[in-house]
Amino acid sequence: MEFSRYFLFFFASLGAFNGVLLAAWIYHKRREITGAPWLSLLLLMLSIRIGKSIAFYFSPGLSKDILQLGLSACCLIGPSLFSFCVRNLNPNKNSPILRWHFAVWLLVVVFTGAVYPYHSNLELWQTWIYRGSGYAWFGYLIAASWLYRHKLVALWSRQSTPNWRDLPVVVLGGGWLIWLAYYTAAYTSYIMGALSFSMVLYLSIVVYSGGGRTKEKYAAQTISPQQSHELSTKLTQLFDDELLFTDPGMSLPRLAKRLGVSHTKLSQFLNQHYGCNFNQFINRYRVQHAQSLLLQEQSLTMEHLAELCGFNASSTFYTAFKKYAGQTPSQFRAQQTRKLSS
Known part of the structure; x- marks a missing residue:
């Protein structure tokens, strides 16, 4: 593996690894962050999906079980993101509907994987589930963006400034960038989804870390x-x-x-x-x-x-x-x- 591929592998896989660590940290801080369990779950699903992309890019002969795990996680990205956004709109209402909504998705994914495993149903997973998970993710992004349309319009028209307390807006922005990277992978490279996740993750951390420097300035x-x-x-x-x-x-x-x-x-x-x-x-x-x-x-x-x-x-x-x-x-x-x- 030449140096450029080593660097590519390191940067992409480090983002996925740090995503898992960040998910664990956010869950630990669940009493302080509204919707923390959903955000933690979203990061975990993204990290699994990204990890699968990295492994497949550098090792095309990857086990079908790992490919199935990655696509299964992709099916749950949209529901996790949407549930996090809804939870933030109603911080005092811990609605069981969100849990049931996610449970139904999880049940469908697990049932499909058990009855129609990847290794014996290649066309189903490589075509229908691969595309379907992307469309579901896209649909939930649209729905979540609609919920936050007023805030997004205010930011776009510069009537408001980005604030890390508006965490759903940050999550939505990152979700759109990563989805777009995967959607346009046919015109760029399959690894772009993993790279975009790392970029979004590190850029967010840098911006957040710099937020406390105003007093020093x-x-x-x-x-x-x-x-x-x-x-x-x-x-x-x-x-x-x-x-x-x-x-x-x-x-x-x-x-x-x-x-x-x-x-x-x-x-x-x-x-x-x-x-x-x-x-x-x-x-x-x-x-x-x-x-x-x-x-x-x-x-x-x-x-x-x-x-x-x-x-x-x-x-x-x-x-x-x-x-x-x-x-x-x-x-x-x-x-x-x-x-x-x-």
Whole structure:
């Protein structure tokens, strides 16, 4: 094996291996990440599918049992991804429908593999199941993207900035890239699917790791006390009087324009004066507003409440509320109700 093939094998297989490790880590953090079991399952299915692709690319005479395992995992990628996205839209509803939905898929895959094994049904697996699993994956990507259409449109039109708290959006983007790499493999190379998975995985880790460097970036810069006071006064007026934070399309550049400063200066001010970034700052206001509305309007649904407070998605609302209030909106409402009745 020449050097370029060694490098190709190393990069592709390392992505699959790290995918398994990441799946285990995410499952371990399931109390902190909404829909973690589904995301862990998705990564595991992807890693198995990618592992099969790598093995087949470098060893075409691979055992049919391994090929069957890889295609079986591919059939479960779409259901896992869709279940993760649905779970994030309803963090407080652990619906058994999702489990039954996945169980049906799993039962069909296992039954098909047991009754019609790969080694004795080549045409079934190489044609119908191979294509069918790809179409099913594509269908679930369409369905999941439709669920997050408002958030995706906001990102596309630059009314919102990518945020690692919007994990389903990141997962959807990666899912589309990997599926596209497999779909176009006939025009490029079969190994592109594995390489795209490694690229998406490592790029996501790099972006995530770089997210905590904002404070370091502004550590050596300062804003004068007078500038800080002026900005703080304007910002308080816009948020307290005009409730500017309830606009779901509010972004750092738009707020900076209202304040009459550059977005770099505003970002620097938020880090220096409040010790947070724009998303953290605006979400803190939104959660405080949500707490106020929960006390005033007992009939509000959580979805409507999230919309009134400026959140693009219920999952973002639940995550932010739990972070700043230390409990879910439902728990907060129940606690306040008990206090008032006692």
